[in-house]
Amino acid sequence: MEIDLSQFSQVFFEESLEGLESMESELLKLDISAPDPEAINTIFRAAHSIKGGSATFGFVQVASYTHLLETLLDEIRDGRRKMTNHHQDMLLLSVDLLRNMLDALMRKIDFCDPLLEELQQKFSTELNQDSTPLLSTEVEQKDDSAVWQITFKAGTDILRFGNDPILMFAELRALGQLDVVLLDTPVPDFTHYDPEGCYLSWQLTLATAQPLSQIKQAFEWVEDECEITYEALDQKSLEVTTPELAIEVAPQLENLTTDTPATKATKPAAITQKNQESGSIRVSIDKVDLLINMVGELVITQAMLSQLGQQDEIDHESLILMKQGLEQLATHTRDLQESVMQIRMLPISFAFNRFPRLVRDIGQQLNKKVELVLKGEDTELDKTVMEKIVDPMVHLVRNSLDHGLETPEDRKAKGKRETGTLTLNAYHQGGNIIIEIIDDGAGLDTAKILKKAKEKGLVNPDEEPSEEAIHQLIFKPGFSTADQVSDLSGRGVGMDVVLRNIHQLSGNIDLKSVKDKGSRFTIRLPLTLAILDGQLVRVGSHTYVVPLVSIHESLQVTPDRINRLSEEHQVIRLRDEYLPVIKVFDQFNHRADANEIKDGLVMVVDANNDKVGLLVDELLSQQQVVIKSLEDNYSKVAGISGATILGDGTVALIIDIAGLVSLAGINNKQDHAA
Amino acid sequence: MKKILAVDDSASMRQMVGFTLKTAGFDVTEACNGDEALNAAKNGSYDLVISDVNMPVMDGITLIKNLRTLPEYKFTPLLMLTTESGTDKKQEGRNAGATGWIIKPFNPDQLLATVNKVLR
Numbered sequence: 001m002e003i004d005l006s007q008f009s010q011v012f013f014e015e016s017l018e019g020l021e022s023m024e025s026e027l028l029k030l031d032i033s034a035p036d037p038e039a040i041n042t043i044f045r046a047a048h049s050i051k052g053g054s055a056t057f058g059f060v061q062v063a064s065y066t067h068l069l070e071t072l073l074d075e076i077r078d079g080r081r082k083m084t085n086h087h088q089d090m091l092l093l094s095v096d097l098l099r100n101m102l103d104a105l106m107r108k109i110d111f112c113d114p115l116l117e118e119l120q121q122k123f124s125t126e127l128n129q130d131s132t133p134l135l136s137t138e139v140e141q142k143d144d145s146a147v148w149q150i151t152f153k154a155g156t157d158i159l160r161f162g163n164d165p166i167l168m169f170a171e172l173r174a175l176g177q178l179d180v181v182l183l184d185t186p187v188p189d190f191t192h193y194d195p196e197g198c199y200l201s202w203q204l205t206l207a208t209a210q211p212l213s214q215i216k217q218a219f220e221w222v223e224d225e226c227e228i229t230y231e232a233l234d235q236k237s238l239e240v241t242t243p244e245l246a247i248e249v250a251p252q253l254e255n256l257t258t259d260t261p262a263t264k265a266t267k268p269a270a271i272t273q274k275n276q277e278s279g280s281i282r283v284s285i286d287k288v289d290l291l292i293n294m295v296g297e298l299v300i301t302q303a304m305l306s307q308l309g310q311q312d313e314i315d316h317e318s319l320i321l322m323k324q325g326l327e328q329l330a331t332h333t334r335d336l337q338e339s340v341m342q343i344r345m346l347p348i349s350f351a352f353n354r355f356p357r358l359v360r361d362i363g364q365q366l367n368k369k370v371e372l373v374l375k376g377e378d379t380e381l382d383k384t385v386m387e388k389i390v391d392p393m394v395h396l397v398r399n400s401l402d403h404g405l406e407t408p409e410d411r412k413a414k415g416k417r418e419t420g421t422l423t424l425n426a427y428h429q430g431g432n433i434i435i436e437i438i439d440d441g442a443g444l445d446t447a448k449i450l451k452k453a454k455e456k457g458l459v460n461p462d463e464e465p466s467e468e469a470i471h472q473l474i475f476k477p478g479f480s481t482a483d484q485v486s487d488l489s490g491r492g493v494g495m496d497v498v499l500r501n502i503h504q505l506s507g508n509i510d511l512k513s514v515k516d517k518g519s520r521f522t523i524r525l526p527l528t529l530a531i532l533d534g535q536l537v538r539v540g541s542h543t544y545v546v547p548l549v550s551i552h553e554s555l556q557v558t559p560d561r562i563n564r565l566s567e568e569h570q571v572i573r574l575r576d577e578y579l580p581v582i583k584v585f586d587q588f589n590h591r592a593d594a595n596e597i598k599d600g601l602v603m604v605v606d607a608n609n610d611k612v613g614l615l616v617d618e619l620l621s622q623q624q625v626v627i628k629s630l631e632d633n634y635s636k637v638a639g640i641s642g643a644t645i646l647g648d649g650t651v652a653l654i655i656d657i658a659g660l661v662s663l664a665g666i667n668n669k670q671d672h673a674a
Numbered sequence: 675m676k677k678i679l680a681v682d683d684s685a686s687m688r689q690m691v692g693f694t695l696k697t698a699g700f701d702v703t704e705a706c707n708g709d710e711a712l713n714a715a716k717n718g719s720y721d722l723v724i725s726d727v728n729m730p731v732m733d734g735i736t737l738i739k740n741l742r743t744l745p746e747y748k749f750t751p752l753l754m755l756t757t758e759s760g761t762d763k764k765q766e767g768r769n770a771g772a773t774g775w776i777i778k779p780f781n782p783d784q785l786l787a788t789v790n791k792v793l794r
Contacts, residue, residue: 005690005782012686048728049684052757055779056690063779160742162751162773162792171791196748221774 005057012053013106014282017099019046021353024095027088028356035076035083043091044073050098061111062101068123069094075127090122092357146208147233148215153185153201155225160196163222169204171218176208205233281383283343291343294336301328341528344384348426348435349377351390355397355424362401369408369419370401376426381433382528388505389435389525392498396437396521397422399495404441404519414516416440432507432524432549440518444511446470452479471511475499503658505529506547506641508606524549532627534644536620536652537603539584540592543652544616545625545644550657552604552611554619559598569666570597572613579604581613582664584655587639593617607661614660627654639663676793677701677718681711681725681737682755691724691755694782695789708732712740719746722793724753724776727763735763735770742771751792 023046026039051066069091075081097115104111150172154165172178183201187193206215212230219228305325308318352374363370381389405411405420412418425436446467453459453473465473473479477496502509507525526532526549534545561573568586571578581602585592594600594617602613625644630637630653641656678700682688688704695702703718705711709732711725723741727734734754741747751773756763764775776788 008686008690008693011689012684015685042730045683045728045730048757049687052726052755052778053684053686056687056781159749161768161771162749164792164794167791167794221768224768 009057012057013102016050016053016102019050020095020099020102022046024092024357025353027091027095028360030083030088032083032085032088037077040073040077040083044070044077047073059101059105061116062098062105065094065098065101065116065120068120068127071127072123087126090119090126093119148206148208148212149231149233150204150206150215151183151201151227151229151231152204152219153183153227154198155222156194156197156199157225158222159198161221165198165200165202168218168222169202172204172206172215175210175214175218176206178207179205181205201227281344281346287339287342291336291339294332294339297332298329298336301325301332305329337531341382341531342380344382344528344530345380346383346386347377348379348381348386348433349374351386351393352377352424352426354390355393358394358397359401359422362398366401367407368401368405370405371419371421373421373423374425375423379426379428379433381426381525382530384529385433385505385525385527388501389523392501392523393424393435393437395495395498397424400437400439400441400519400521404439404443406442410442428527429524433527435523435525437521437523438518443515443517443519444471444474444513446515449473471513474511475509500658506532506549508549530627532625532644532654533622534625534654535603535622536646537584537601537614537616538618538620539588539616540590542588542590543620543646543650544584545652545654546603546605546614547654547657548622550606552606554601554603557597557602557613562597572597572602574604574611574613577611579611579613580664580666581615582660582666583615584660585615587660587663605657607657612657612661612666614655614657625652625654675699675701676721677703678789679703679705679711679714679718679720679723679725681705681708681723681729681734683707683726683729687726687755690782691785694785697782698786698789700789708734708737708740711737715741715747716744720750722751722753722789723747724755724789726755727767735766738767738770738772753788753792 023043026043030036030039047066047069051063051070054060054062054066072081072087072091076083076087093115097113097119100113101111101116152165152168158165169178169180181203183203185199185201187199208215215230216223219226305322308314308322308325311318314322355374356372359370359372400422405422406414406416408418411420421440423436423438425434425438427434449470450459450465450473453470453476454461456479458473458476458479459465475495475498477494479494479496499509502523502525505525506529507523510522510524511519512522513519532545533548535548535551537544537546555574557572563571563573563578565571570581572581581597583592583595583597585595592600592615594615597613597615600615600617601619603616603619604611604613625646627642628644630640630643633643637653639656639660640653641659642654643651644654646652678695680688680691680695680702681704682691683706688706692702692704703714703720705714707729708725711723712732714720715723723737725734725737732740738752738754741750741752752771754763754767754772754775755778756767756775757778767775773792774788776785780788
């Protein structure tokens, strides 16, 4: 039968990656001095499953590598070997290596990493054995045609194990010409007779071209409890195999047969698979059930409405019914929308899971003692957001470990616990998800930051900004507080990039820091990228959407608060700040009712943590809008992040504030506020 | 139609075994661990059980031991999926009452050949 195994390999990849994840987290939690047997078992099972699957699906390299892990873990599991830190390190590195191997297989590229050989060597030394035991390349020997006489005395118990002599004979018959003779064997007397026992013996004569190993396979499962002899009747075979010899050869032959399947698996069975990076998602049954329920409700409402629609005349009563139906339809549509969005929602533990490892590795590297606390791991957020938030989070965590947390000695000197605490916290607030990265380290050194900022000309020499304003400076491009460019940070990826990434997700980041107490970075993100809470504004005949999360306030500005800096640039005074104003119609080249600031409305919005004003004609409603990509449907437009279709069918463009600010040629606050 | 209960904690293995057997015309029920399989076995009747050895909750050996104590499964073929390195396991399985074993890795043909070895 031809079965294409590649159809299962996607599932294999997914579950293997999951297995690696649980391996990693169990390894990280493991108390080396007294490992929990259940944890070791879980790790073993993960390695074991990956090995079994990869061998079956033809991924030989993965199979032979996991074999090493399995052997080591099996010995630890059975108490034949004591778990050490060295083992833990080797296994963690193996997790990384296997991830890369699987990744290469998924992308159909060759895997090449010196680490593989290095680790293989380490395992081999550790296990004191040949590094590739799985892949012996023995070839099945081929005998010439021969006649074998087999006597078979069944064990009394074989029926109780579900074995049946008739089936074994049927298997032999498939190998060649078979004669079966029942031998005259005594049966116990009635008092000792076990009705479920088997007391028979047979003599079988088999003429076959198959080797003895093949014949023996028929009895493979029962050979220990049955008496079986093989005798070659054929002259040719007799020279090599007398009955005594046959028994002597048996163990080797047994090895041979057990090795064969592995050898066969080396055939590239699953390599014909097409490249299918499907980006699948695992959804809990509950969510799907909810969705199906919702659709059911919709269908009922639809039936009700269509029934009403079939009436020729609409009386008052059916009008009321219809109104009710439409209301229901609205509720259900909204519910359905919410449940569909839920499908993309994953618990943030998917992102958090990588941090125990990261923190352990970095902590070791920096000789710092860190305890990682994860909170709110069940908090759900959109898969796309999750994928994009991980990098900024990694950067912030690195920063906290590198710059924030002090060395154990420093902490001791300050009267703190030697082990620092790093907390990752996630929770929902309104329509947003909040992710916090909190450390109890040194906090930001405001004096140093200010000095550096003055050197770089980011702050005027005689200026004395507030502490909060100084903290904000670390988000400026090109700013780094590291005295030296260390291995971990200061590699040209600064906090400005973190800020930019978060802004791209329509989120923002907030920083609170207290000297010697620690820092807290708060990332606020929309739950999904597909829907946006927007403020609709009118500029001339056009409607734009401004993300609600960026809006501070909207106001009419009296002429005495407007200052003209140049032909294009005007600022307004708002309390004790001066804000540049961008005329939206100007940037997008169309007409508006209000050409001057005093005639229209100024909407104060957040752009890269600076405030700017947008001049618009009128505020319309606030509503949730479904974001359509402009890039996919048209092309990328500066200052616009996407589009949406309004209830009346018109298209409204969604303003990308950061993009608009750069389009307007406003660099930073200092240019204008001075 | 012969009914087979396939037990494995790995979804890809289960799918592969299930698909192969279904394609060959068997009625296949899948279970994720020994405990689940034992319940399924008690609530239905199967002509053959194929079980992985290493599984959470209840492993394959324990499953086989438990099945053999049930009158309905006294003579039923019970096969275990084992690895080439699991010589001890094979013996352990035999002692528990396993009919035989299929060695991992295997291909669909090998699986079917083994199944046909125990089903009439």
